[in-house]
Amino acid sequence: MKFNEAAVFKWVLIVGVAGASVIGLTLLTRPLVGALWGLVLVIAGSVYGIRWSRDWWRNSRNLPGGPDHPG
């Protein structure tokens, strides 16, 4: 659940593979099929992203914070 360069690089690989699958499917069939597959991947990625950001935000805060809450 980290946000650093290594985590983003992992996403480059994931998006690269997803993009390759869209390109491959488009070239093998029709652009519409590739576009629909791309849409499925975008929706799946969005759902995962929303869940990840919710958990990340929950875990990345120190509660309570600020100078009025020492220790």
Next chain:
Amino acid sequence: MESASVPLPQGGAGHAAEAHHHGPPEANQSSRIDRQTLGILLFIISEVMLFGAFFASYFFLRVVVNPADWPPKPFELPVAVAGMNTAILVSSSFTIHYALESIRKGNKQGMKLGLVLTWLLGLTFLFIQINEYVHLGFSARTESFGTIFYSLTGLHGAHVFVGLMLLTFATIRAFRGHFDKEAEDHLGVEVPGIYWHFVDIMWIVVFATVYIL
């Protein structure tokens, strides 16, 4: 990031903490993520929204307006050249990752090599894209297709240019010996690295959408 410090005054042990700190007092940090990384994350989220607006325009023109020919005849997009350019940009993500992995292990030479290679690959990508623009045969005024093509690829090209600027500063700092093994000592490479990966991810989406679909 890297903090400056002043030498301790003689016999000033009682004020050691103040003597080490230069400038205004450190701001309270209520997040476990450092502020530079949080800043680039928020910036990237805003950039995703910007690209999203351009993609919305693209799909509106492509699907809702639905012109007879896309791209309009007799124009053709150089898919092979753009594909090669995609391979170059994806490779640059591997080299910047190599640079970061190197400095995490304390290998400064590896970091410098990774940064220089990434910079060269980014410059090659930009050069090929400008060359592509010169030989396309249509302009941004050539129907809505030309406008959205140049808008999307130009927006991405502008991001590559900004990324190259960040990499230039990071490379200069690397050769001046500014970065070290600890995470807080190489944020100046980490943050441009995150931005560069984002630029790479966006290109994969732009390439698949504009050139292939």
